[in-house]
Amino acid sequence: MRIYPFRALRYDTSKVALEQVVTQPYDKISPAMQQAYYDASPYNLIRVILGKKFDTDTEAGPNVYTRAADSLKEWRKEAILEEESEPAVYGYAQRYTVPGTTEVRERRGFICLGHLYDYAEKVVYRHEQTLSKPKSDRLNLFKATRTYCEQIYMLYSDPSFSVEKLIFGNATGHVTTPPDQSVTDEYGVVHMLWKVTDPQILNLVVGAMGDKKLIIADGHHRYETSTAYARERAAELGVSDTTKSFESPSNRADEGHAQLPTPPFPEAAMMMTLVNMDAPGITILPTHRLVVGLKDFSVAAFLERAKPYFEIEKLDVAAKSSGTTDEESLESANELLAPLNATEGVAMIAATAEGNYLLKANAEAISKALSNISEKQRQLDVVQLHALVLEQLLGLTQESIRNQENLRYLRSASDAVAKVASGEANVAFLIKPVTLDQLRDVSLALDVMPQKSTDFYPKLLSGLAFYALD
Known part of the structure; x- marks a missing residue:
């Protein structure tokens, strides 16, 4: 699996309170939650990922997609969202109580860009069926905003915990280093981020992921939408080898530092959170x-x-x-x-x-x-x-x-x-609930389960990082 560090857009927490602008994933937001997010802040991500629709909306605009794009543009202009100064991956830990119990767990992963592969290439595997309507909606939003505001949740296998050691400094257990950013969501889940920018560590992480296969845990519709669009853009750009890096000014080698890998073109990758399925902390609910x-x-x-x-x-x-x-x-x-x-x-x-x-x-x-x-x-x-x-x-x-x-x-x-x-x-x-072993076996056998066969808890918080293509 090819992954890439990236210069994320992130909320400037000196101007907005993070807990007032982040949200649950778009497909988990009820109408009541949508209104609560609207009321929380004029900069809440809800205006982008699941904006309100009005009777006056037209296909040509204004509509929910054009308003989403306008919001992102205005927030960048106001420096509510600012681009990081250097490429990074982000260690991401979620500390939570397992629903129905008093057990506290910590699930760890990292946010990066992941290359988009067709399923036929047998690098990324699905485990559930998808429907056409959600894919059409996400594609319209993506084309309007040219920005990934949410990560999809991917699983990989690494029994040696090589990536955890590089990013968190240890293989398993709670992270002891204070996070760069922390926020508690409405379910009491504590979300923590650590920015990793050392080029040597980044290249080691990239190398450690090179032979890994991924299974989509959450985000099938968004992954398939993005993969189809990547194929479309590759054809428009005349790119035949989608694994060759392009020259990105943000990822060029500085003196004494190694060159960091980049996608062959911006649409060839999307934002993902990768989680080691061999590590403790994963919960699947029925x-x-x-x-x-x-x-x-x-x-x-x-x-x-x-x-x-x-x-x-x-x-x-x-x-x-x-x-x-x-x-x-x-x-x-x-x-x-x-x-x-x-x-x-x-x-x-x-x-x-x-x-x-x-x-x-x-x-x-x-x-x-x-x-x-x-x-x-x-x-x-x-x-x-x-x-x-x-x-x-x-x-x-x-x-x-x-x-x-x-x-x-x-x-x-x-x-x-x-x-x-x-x-x-x-x-x-x-x-x-479906077990991790069952999910792995079915996915790698190229089978798919009924929709809503798995409910991974907790969900990834939306708005912690953005991948802007422009």
Whole structure:
């Protein structure tokens, strides 16, 4: 994997408070969060990555994309955003409490530019399907702003922790050196940055990443959008060898310093945060499924259809959320999920208005029912849920699932069960999270999982660094 140090644009914290201008990733921002970000500061990144739309908007402009570009231009003019004086990569650590527990973890990675490869080159691998609408939106925004304001989250394997040692000075554990920048987000996650500018260290980091393959953790739509645009720009520029560096004044060798690598043209790379999947600190949360709008849904009929494929056990516990404190709701959800988490192999809980049921997979029967799916995929809980339970047992089509006509996604088990109890949903399916080993195996086998198969926590904060192409 080719990576590049870069001269980032960054907020001038002598003029703005960082906590008032950074945001969660665009696809995790609710309308209420959007308004809160708007209210926080006139320089909040929300005006760029997810601006408000108005009835007077036109395709030619003004519109949400032209306003985003105007905001960035004005912020640079006012020196709210300033370009770094020298190329760097940025050590990035996130200290957080694992949701549903009291365990504190620290996930470490680093922000850099990463070269854009087609999947066929087998350097970058995906693990989830994508949809066309989000890609079209991100492409329109990128063409208008010519700036990456958010990083995508990539995983690599480095059991020797060579990069961590170079950037953080140690292999694992909490970083003891005070960060150059620190901010706490609305979820209580502490985000810390260390700028690394020593050319010798930078070239060692580049070299250490040279033989690595990457797996996209979060950011499939943005990666595919950027890769398609890089191909388009390469054709326009007549560039046939996209691995050859161009002469960048910002990365030229100073006296006594080595030349730093640069992309062959600006669009050939995008901003990424790279995280070593062999290091501690990575958390993947489950995303539970809520089935809604089914006519004449019968719990008894569903369980009867499920019997050939699952060992079914009715549970005595139930989750509560309405009318309880956060602590009581969390305790209740953990109690409900305990039998699921204690079950080896594929299992799920079907939460219905008539009770909650633990479904333990019959591997042989399910293997026959899903014989058209690769062996690695059909061993995954989320694939069995989608391909067997949702499609075959409940009759949902792949198109309706993609369009979320009868399917909703929730992180909270207690909220999912409460919606079933209130009659807002027919049934909720509570599942275990995909493991890192499963994700690695499926991705490197060139398979893809259903959408929202993984929920990496915490999310990368947007607005810590920008990559401006112009």
